[in-house]
Amino acid sequence: AQSVTQLGSHVSVSEGALVLLRCNYSSSVPPYLFWYVQYPNQGLQLLLKYTTGATLVKGINGFEAEFKKSETSFHLTKPSAHMSDAAEYFCAVSGEIGAQKLVFGQGTRLTINP
Protein backbone atom coordinates (compact mmCIF):
# COMPACT_ATOMS: atom_id res chain seq x y z
CA ALA A 1 0.00 0.00 0.00
CA GLN A 2 1.04 3.56 -0.62
CA SER A 3 0.69 6.74 1.40
CA VAL A 4 1.78 10.35 1.10
CA THR A 5 2.52 12.96 3.74
CA GLN A 6 2.83 16.61 2.87
CA LEU A 7 4.52 18.60 5.60
CA GLY A 8 2.77 21.90 6.12
CA SER A 9 -0.80 22.48 5.05
CA HIS A 10 -0.03 26.17 4.44
CA VAL A 11 3.17 27.71 3.11
CA SER A 12 3.67 31.41 2.59
CA VAL A 13 6.59 32.96 0.72
CA SER A 14 7.42 36.35 -0.69
CA GLU A 15 7.36 37.00 -4.40
CA GLY A 16 10.78 36.16 -5.79
CA ALA A 17 11.68 33.84 -2.92
CA LEU A 18 12.39 30.13 -3.08
CA VAL A 19 9.41 27.82 -2.96
CA LEU A 20 9.85 24.50 -1.16
CA LEU A 21 6.91 22.14 -0.66
CA ARG A 22 7.68 18.92 1.14
CA CYS A 23 6.41 15.47 0.30
CA ASN A 24 7.29 12.13 1.82
CA TYR A 25 5.87 8.87 0.61
CA SER A 26 5.54 5.28 1.65
CA SER A 27 5.43 2.51 -0.90
CA SER A 28 6.10 -1.20 -0.86
CA VAL A 29 7.03 -1.15 -4.54
CA PRO A 30 9.07 1.29 -6.64
CA PRO A 31 6.91 4.39 -6.72
CA TYR A 32 5.67 6.64 -9.42
CA LEU A 33 5.45 10.15 -7.96
CA PHE A 34 3.48 13.17 -9.06
CA TRP A 35 2.85 16.79 -8.19
CA TYR A 36 -0.45 18.33 -9.20
CA VAL A 37 -1.60 21.92 -8.85
CA GLN A 38 -5.17 23.04 -8.24
CA TYR A 39 -6.29 26.62 -8.76
CA PRO A 40 -9.49 27.77 -7.04
CA ASN A 41 -12.62 26.03 -8.31
CA GLN A 42 -10.69 24.11 -10.92
CA GLY A 43 -9.50 20.57 -11.44
CA LEU A 44 -6.00 19.25 -10.95
CA GLN A 45 -3.27 19.93 -13.44
CA LEU A 46 -0.11 17.84 -13.62
CA LEU A 47 3.04 19.80 -12.75
CA LEU A 48 5.57 17.00 -13.08
CA LYS A 49 6.09 13.30 -12.55
CA TYR A 50 8.81 10.81 -11.72
CA THR A 51 8.59 7.31 -13.14
CA THR A 52 12.09 5.98 -13.77
CA GLY A 53 15.48 7.36 -14.77
CA ALA A 54 16.73 10.80 -13.79
CA THR A 55 15.81 11.62 -10.23
CA LEU A 56 15.59 15.37 -10.83
CA VAL A 57 12.51 16.09 -12.88
CA LYS A 58 11.47 19.39 -14.35
CA GLY A 59 7.90 20.42 -14.82
CA ILE A 60 5.83 23.29 -16.04
CA ASN A 61 5.98 26.86 -14.74
CA GLY A 62 9.58 26.51 -13.56
CA PHE A 63 8.91 23.84 -10.94
CA GLU A 64 11.13 20.85 -10.34
CA ALA A 65 11.29 17.98 -7.89
CA GLU A 66 13.92 15.49 -6.84
CA PHE A 67 13.24 11.86 -6.03
CA LYS A 68 15.35 10.74 -3.08
CA LYS A 69 14.84 7.08 -2.41
CA SER A 70 16.95 7.04 0.75
CA GLU A 71 14.79 9.77 2.25
CA THR A 72 11.52 8.59 0.65
CA SER A 73 10.99 12.17 -0.41
CA PHE A 74 9.84 14.05 -3.49
CA HIS A 75 10.01 17.72 -2.55
CA LEU A 76 8.82 20.37 -4.99
CA THR A 77 10.87 23.52 -5.55
CA LYS A 78 10.89 26.67 -7.60
CA PRO A 79 13.76 29.16 -7.38
CA SER A 80 11.68 32.31 -7.59
CA ALA A 81 8.01 32.51 -6.66
CA HIS A 82 5.52 34.39 -8.79
CA MET A 83 2.13 35.68 -7.72
CA SER A 84 0.49 33.30 -10.17
CA ASP A 85 1.92 30.33 -8.25
CA ALA A 86 -0.63 30.81 -5.47
CA ALA A 87 -2.64 27.60 -5.47
CA GLU A 88 -3.07 24.24 -3.74
CA TYR A 89 -0.40 21.66 -4.46
CA PHE A 90 -0.87 17.92 -4.13
CA CYS A 91 1.75 15.21 -4.05
CA ALA A 92 0.62 11.75 -5.16
CA VAL A 93 2.04 8.26 -5.45
CA SER A 94 1.21 5.23 -7.53
CA GLY A 95 3.07 2.01 -7.24
CA GLU A 96 1.21 -0.63 -9.11
CA ILE A 97 1.90 -1.05 -12.80
CA GLY A 98 -1.37 -1.60 -14.57
CA ALA A 99 -3.40 0.06 -11.86
CA GLN A 100 -3.08 3.79 -12.01
CA LYS A 101 -4.90 4.63 -8.84
CA LEU A 102 -3.18 7.59 -7.26
CA VAL A 103 -2.93 8.16 -3.53
CA PHE A 104 -2.84 11.86 -2.70
CA GLY A 105 -1.41 13.82 0.15
CA GLN A 106 -3.64 16.27 1.99
CA GLY A 107 -2.35 19.21 0.01
CA THR A 108 -0.33 22.35 0.69
CA ARG A 109 -1.81 25.77 0.12
CA LEU A 110 0.83 28.13 -1.22
CA THR A 111 0.38 31.85 -0.63
CA ILE A 112 2.61 34.42 -2.31
CA ASN A 113 3.16 37.72 -0.55
CA PRO A 114 3.89 40.81 -2.68
Add this chain to the structure above:
Amino acid sequence: NAGVMQNPRHLVRRRGQEARLRCSPMKGHSHVYWYRQLPEEGLKFMVYLQKENIIDESGMPKERFSAEFPKEGPSILRIQQVVRGDSAAYFCASSPLLQGSATGELFFGEGSRLTVL
Protein backbone atom coordinates in the same frame (compact mmCIF):
# COMPACT_ATOMS: atom_id res chain seq x y z
CA ASN B 1 -9.03 17.81 -28.31
CA ALA B 2 -11.48 18.05 -25.44
CA GLY B 3 -10.34 17.18 -21.97
CA VAL B 4 -12.26 15.34 -19.29
CA MET B 5 -15.77 16.76 -19.19
CA GLN B 6 -17.83 16.74 -16.03
CA ASN B 7 -21.37 17.91 -15.52
CA PRO B 8 -22.99 19.49 -13.78
CA ARG B 9 -20.31 21.78 -12.42
CA HIS B 10 -22.53 22.68 -9.49
CA LEU B 11 -25.42 20.70 -8.07
CA VAL B 12 -27.66 21.53 -5.13
CA ARG B 13 -29.79 18.84 -3.56
CA ARG B 14 -31.95 18.59 -0.46
CA ARG B 15 -31.39 15.80 2.02
CA GLY B 16 -32.90 12.57 0.79
CA GLN B 17 -32.73 13.43 -2.91
CA GLU B 18 -30.54 11.72 -5.48
CA ALA B 19 -27.45 13.19 -7.10
CA ARG B 20 -26.11 12.06 -10.48
CA LEU B 21 -22.72 13.24 -11.64
CA ARG B 22 -21.50 12.59 -15.16
CA CYS B 23 -18.04 12.25 -16.61
CA SER B 24 -16.90 11.90 -20.19
CA PRO B 25 -13.24 10.86 -20.38
CA MET B 26 -10.74 12.25 -22.81
CA LYS B 27 -10.97 10.86 -26.31
CA GLY B 28 -9.14 7.56 -26.49
CA HIS B 29 -9.16 7.00 -22.74
CA SER B 30 -10.82 3.86 -21.47
CA HIS B 31 -10.15 4.16 -17.73
CA VAL B 32 -12.17 6.40 -15.44
CA TYR B 33 -11.53 7.26 -11.81
CA TRP B 34 -13.71 9.11 -9.32
CA TYR B 35 -12.24 11.04 -6.41
CA ARG B 36 -13.93 13.03 -3.65
CA GLN B 37 -12.50 16.18 -2.14
CA LEU B 38 -14.00 17.32 1.14
CA PRO B 39 -13.46 20.93 2.22
CA GLU B 40 -9.87 21.58 3.29
CA GLU B 41 -8.86 18.00 2.51
CA GLY B 42 -7.04 16.17 -0.22
CA LEU B 43 -8.53 13.90 -2.80
CA LYS B 44 -9.77 10.50 -1.71
CA PHE B 45 -10.03 7.68 -4.21
CA MET B 46 -13.52 6.28 -4.64
CA VAL B 47 -13.71 3.99 -7.66
CA TYR B 48 -11.88 2.92 -10.81
CA LEU B 49 -13.81 1.73 -13.85
CA GLN B 50 -13.27 0.53 -17.35
CA LYS B 51 -16.05 0.18 -19.87
CA GLU B 52 -18.80 -2.00 -18.35
CA ASN B 53 -16.50 -3.10 -15.54
CA ILE B 54 -15.71 -1.90 -12.03
CA ILE B 55 -12.04 -2.60 -11.37
CA ASP B 56 -11.59 -1.18 -7.88
CA GLU B 57 -14.31 0.23 -5.65
CA SER B 58 -12.40 0.07 -2.41
CA GLY B 59 -13.01 3.77 -1.72
CA MET B 60 -16.74 3.76 -2.24
CA PRO B 61 -19.01 4.05 0.79
CA LYS B 62 -20.88 0.80 1.30
CA GLU B 63 -24.31 2.34 1.01
CA ARG B 64 -26.01 4.92 -1.22
CA PHE B 65 -23.08 5.31 -3.65
CA SER B 66 -22.75 3.57 -6.99
CA ALA B 67 -20.83 4.10 -10.19
CA GLU B 68 -21.04 2.84 -13.72
CA PHE B 69 -19.25 3.29 -17.02
CA PRO B 70 -21.49 1.87 -19.74
CA LYS B 71 -20.41 0.76 -23.17
CA GLU B 72 -21.94 3.91 -24.59
CA GLY B 73 -22.12 7.24 -22.83
CA PRO B 74 -20.46 8.85 -19.86
CA SER B 75 -19.50 7.41 -16.53
CA ILE B 76 -22.04 8.20 -13.81
CA LEU B 77 -21.53 8.52 -10.09
CA ARG B 78 -24.86 8.16 -8.32
CA ILE B 79 -25.55 9.14 -4.74
CA GLN B 80 -28.91 8.13 -3.35
CA GLN B 81 -30.62 9.76 -0.36
CA VAL B 82 -27.97 12.42 -0.01
CA VAL B 83 -26.97 13.73 3.39
CA ARG B 84 -25.14 16.92 4.31
CA GLY B 85 -21.89 15.00 4.72
CA ASP B 86 -21.97 14.22 1.00
CA SER B 87 -21.32 17.88 0.22
CA ALA B 88 -17.98 17.88 -1.56
CA ALA B 89 -16.25 18.31 -4.88
CA TYR B 90 -16.29 15.13 -6.95
CA PHE B 91 -13.53 14.83 -9.51
CA CYS B 92 -13.37 12.48 -12.41
CA ALA B 93 -10.09 11.53 -14.04
CA SER B 94 -9.23 9.41 -17.04
CA SER B 95 -6.22 7.62 -18.43
CA PRO B 96 -5.49 5.76 -21.64
CA LEU B 97 -5.31 2.04 -22.17
CA LEU B 98 -1.93 1.02 -20.84
CA GLN B 99 -0.70 -1.15 -23.69
CA GLY B 100 2.08 -2.59 -21.58
CA SER B 101 3.43 0.70 -20.29
CA ALA B 102 2.36 2.80 -17.39
CA THR B 103 3.20 6.33 -16.47
CA GLY B 104 0.42 6.68 -13.94
CA GLU B 105 -0.66 10.12 -15.03
CA LEU B 106 -4.32 10.94 -14.63
CA PHE B 107 -6.12 13.69 -16.48
CA PHE B 108 -8.68 15.46 -14.31
CA GLY B 109 -11.92 17.20 -15.04
CA GLU B 110 -12.90 20.45 -13.36
CA GLY B 111 -15.09 18.71 -10.85
CA SER B 112 -18.71 18.67 -9.81
CA ARG B 113 -19.47 20.51 -6.61
CA LEU B 114 -22.35 19.02 -4.70
CA THR B 115 -24.09 20.99 -2.00
CA VAL B 116 -26.66 19.25 0.17
CA LEU B 117 -29.06 21.53 1.99
